[in-house]
Amino acid sequence: xDHDVAVILPCYNEASTIAQxxxxxxxxxxxxxxxxxxxxxxDGTSEVARAAGAQVRRVALQGKGNVIRRMFGDVDADVxxxxxxxxxxxxxxxxxxxxxxxxDGLDMVVGCRVSDEAAAYRTGHRLGNVMLTGxxxxxxxxxxxxxxxxxxxxSRRYVKSFPAHALGFETETELAVHALxxxxxxxxxxxxxxxxxxxxxxxxxxYRDGFRIxxxxxxxxxxxxxxxxFSICFAASLLLSIILAIPLFETYLETGLVPRMPTAxxxxxxxxxxFLFLVCGLVLDTVTKGRLEAKRFAYLAVPGPSSTSRx
Numbered sequence: 001x002d003h004d005v006a007v008i009l010p011c012y013n014e015a016s017t018i019a020q021x022x023x024x025x026x027x028x029x030x031x032x033x034x035x036x037x038x039x040x041x042x043d044g045t046s047e048v049a050r051a052a053g054a055q056v057r058r059v060a061l062q063g064k065g066n067v068i069r070r071m072f073g074d075v076d077a078d079v080x081x082x083x084x085x086x087x088x089x090x091x092x093x094x095x096x097x098x099x100x101x102x103x104d105g106l107d108m109v110v111g112c113r114v115s116d117e118a119a120a121y122r123t124g125h126r127l128g129n130v131m132l133t134g135x136x137x138x139x140x141x142x143x144x145x146x147x148x149x150x151x152x153x154x155s156r157r158y159v160k161s162f163p164a165h166a167l168g169f170e171t172e173t174e175l176a177v178h179a180l181x182x183x184x185x186x187x188x189x190x191x192x193x194x195x196x197x198x199x200x201x202x203x204x205x206x207y208r209d210g211f212r213i214x215x216x217x218x219x220x221x222x223x224x225x226x227x228x229x230f231s232i233c234f235a236a237s238l239l240l241s242i243i244l245a246i247p248l249f250e251t252y253l254e255t256g257l258v259p260r261m262p263t264a265x266x267x268x269x270x271x272x273x274x275f276l277f278l279v280c281g282l283v284l285d286t287v288t289k290g291r292l293e294a295k296r297f298a299y300l301a302v303p304g305p306s307s308t309s310r311x
Contacts, residue, residue, distance in 0.1 A: 003102060003305070005032040006077035007094075009054070009085045010067040015043040017087035022052040024091035025081070029098075035075055036085065037067050045085075065166035065174070072159045079305060080159055083111075084150035090192045097153045097189055102305045107158040107184040108175075110144055111151030113193035132214060136173065139221045140180045145188055148172045157302035158184065161295060170216035177220050181292065182299055226288055230281030237274030241267045 007025045011018055022034055036049035039059045050056045057074060059067045071082070079098055083089050089111060101109045129148050137143040152175065161182075166174045179186050222229045245267045248258060258264055 002031075003078040003098070005029055005079045005081060005098065006075050007032050007034045007081045007083070008071045008075055009034070009036045009049075009083060010039065010064055010071065011036055011041060011045050011049070011085035012039040012064075013041045013043045013045060014085040015041070015045045015048045018045055018049045018054075018085045019052040021083070021085050021087050021091070022049060022054045024087075025083075025094065026053065028091050028094050029081070032081070033075075033077070035071070037071050039063070039067050049085075061167075063167040064169050065164065065171035068166075068171050068175075069164035072162055072164060076156075078156055080154040080156070082150075082152050082154065088194050089151040090194075093189070093191050094153075097191075100187060100189060101153045101155065104187065105185060105304055106187055107155045107304070108179050108186045109153040110146060110149050110186070110188045111153075111191035112144075112146040112188040113149055113151075114190045115193040115195075132173070132217065135214070136176065136217055139217065139225065140177060143180060144176055144186075147176045151191060155305040157299055157304060160302050161299040163295075166216060168212060170212045173216045174220070177217075177224070181224050182296060184299075224288065224292075226284035227281040230277045230284070233277040234274040234281070237270045237277060241270035241274070244270070 007029060009018070009021060014021075018036060022036070025032065025034055034054045036046070036054040036056045037059050038046045038049070038056060040062055046056045046058065057070065059070045068082075072080075079101060081094055081098070083091075093111070097109045097111060100106065129146065133143060133145065133147040136147060150172070158179070162175070162178055164171070164174070178184075244263055248260060248264055248267070251260075252258055
């Protein structure tokens with residue numbers, strides 16, 4: 001089937017690379033529409049992209065998450081190819097990734113980065129990716145090998161059901177979790193990942209953005225697994241109360257007195273707080289299940305990639 005394909009490129013100050021990226025995807029996906037979403041670039045990215053033949057849209061709100069929200073909302077297609085505009089990803093595998101998505105009836109295919117260049121995939125970024133991916137797997141179960149890849153193929157129903165809460169680079173985490181919580185059919189395909197060309201500078205800050213991604217995982221844990229999250233808070237409060245109460249009980253058994261009344265009040269307050277956490281978890285778990293059902297219905301309302309084609 002001949003599917004309507006849109007290549008969507010989030011960009012910020014990528015004037016030195018965007019023309020080559022547009023040309024490469026034009027070569028390997030000649031029938032695709034190519035969009036460049038410029039996020040307040042100051043180096044003429046929009047002009048270069050427009051001259052290269054891309055349709056250019058400007059996004060005023062800064063941050064990759066804000067750009068993805070606009071891309072998913074503004075562009076209509078059967079299949080979406082999202083890739084960073086820094087010319088580090090291999091455009092030649094795009095047809096294979098699309099074929100995998102359509103033939104296998106998937107909702108997302110992730111280009112899992114493979115590189116033998118130290119400059120392309122720095123050790124700190126690689127280690128951070130492994131740690132964050134492992135942490136997400138411990139919370140949500142089955143996950144991806146490269147959760148933070150910027151090369152992804154989406155079905156229409158994935159894009160139109162994605163809530164897009166993230167603001168910055170933590171959006172890749174949100175993209176992965178959205179697929180996991182709805183148990184979407186997904187796959188990963190190894191793709192070559194090269195170093196940035198000379199003159200191109202990474203906008204990713206290892207520590208700042210890594211911390212933001214970690215906070216995003218914790219927020220999503222609270223939102224999507226509230227009973228587990230608040231049960232941990234309940235257990236922590238109860239354990240702390242018991243630890244503080246043990247000396248009080250020992251003193252009481254020996255003397256019949258409770259000399260440290262503030263500690264006793266604190267222990268009682270911690271127990272009450274713990275049960276409040278547990279009640280919150282039970283209530284929010286019911287709310288989350290209802291919200292998840294609504295998201296599932298929104299997802300199922302859009303046809304899958306194997307049943308859509310250009311008329």
